[in-house]
Amino acid sequence: MGSSWKYHNKNVPIEEYTTAGNAAWKRLFRSPGDLSPQVVYLASDDPGAFKDLQSQLEPGSRIFSLTKSRYPDFRSIASPAPYFQDKFSALPKADRVRLTMGMIVDFAVLSGMWARDDEPRPGAVICGLRYARFSWSSCLRRGILSHRFPSQFQRVQDGCCRVRLGSGVWIRI
Amino acid sequence: MAAVALGWDRAFGYGYRDDSAGEVNREHARWIEVDEKGSLNPPWRPFELF
Numbered sequence: 269m270g271s272s273w274k275y276h277n278k279n280v281p282i283e284e285y286t287t288a289g290n291a292a293w294k295r296l297f298r299s300p301g302d303l304s305p306q307v308v309y310l311a312s313d314d315p316g317a318f319k320d321l322q323s324q325l326e327p328g329s330r331i332f333s334l335t336k337s338r339y340p341d342f343r344s345i346a347s348p349a350p351y352f353q354d355k356f357s358a359l360p361k362a363d364r365v366r367l368t369m370g371m372i373v374d375f376a377v378l379s380g381m382w383a384r385d386d387e388p389r390p391g392a393v394i395c396g397l398r399y400a401r402f403s404w405s406s407c408l409r410r411g412i413l414s415h416r417f418p419s420q421f422q423r424v425q426d427g428c429c430r431v432r433l434g435s436g437v438w439i440r441i
Numbered sequence: 442m443a444a445v446a447l448g449w450d451r452a453f454g455y456g457y458r459d460d461s462a463g464e465v466n467r468e469h470a471r472w473i474e475v476d477e478k479g480s481l482n483p484p485w486r487p488f489e490l491f
Contacts, residue, residue: 272477284475292473379446392471393443397481 271397280396282317286324289394296392305329309390311374313351332377334370345370444472444485453485 270280293306306329310321315335322331334346345366349355356364376382380389444452454469465484474484 270476272480275476280476288473288475292471295468296471375442379443381442381446390443390447392473393447394473394475395443396476397474 282320283324285394286321290325292392292394307332309333309377311378313347313349315346315348334374342373345373347371447471 270276270278289306289308306326308321308325308329308331310318310331310333312318312333318331318333318336322329325331334342337343337346347367347370356367359367378390378393380387383389450456452470452472454466454471457466457469460466463483465479467479472485477484
């Protein structure tokens with residue numbers, strides 16, 4: 269949901285994100301003669317956002333997301349439908365844990381918050397005020413999701429996972 | 442939160458001019474917000490407690 273008067277009680281349309289993203293890519297990462305494809309990580313609760321985004325970016329752009337990952341572990345924690353708090357709260361606990369893990373992984377990749385120095389991190393983030401939607405990255409060319417699960421995340425028992433916030437500090441998710 | 446991960450300089454484009462006023466340098470900023478589009482002051486708030 270938007271925060272501004274224009275988008276009060278509405279979703280900020282994806283066109284706002286793609287327009288800003290295309291402009292940011294040109295401004296930050298394009299030099300004359302450089303035609304390398306845009307590399308984008310999409311973090312959204314709505315699986316339909318992938319197609320919309322794809323249709324509005326330059327042809328050949330590379331878009332990564334949990335929903336379209338080739339790894340079942342990532343697909344299984346992707347949001348299956350647009351988020352509504354009442355529907356989410358009615359889900360069984362195991363599903364809520366799994367989908368919360370997806371949100372945190374989305375945020376981790378989108379922001380680079382837990383990336384080590386040698387790991388890819390976003391070159392820019394395009395977001396609304398209420399939540400971030402996707403990031404544009406020049407450093408993601410190595411294909412972030414083809415790499416391992418970040419070491420900051422550890423699977424513990426009962427299908428739960430924990431994430432490292434700082435040296436020696438973990439929260440369980 | 443994503444602005445925190447980018448780091449202040451990268452997020453708000455600091456380091457290219459006198460930034461003592463704290464204004465976002467839109468030419469270099471990497472935190473790009475598409476809802477309010479910088480019309481709020483401040484454009485980024487550290488925490489929202491509820």
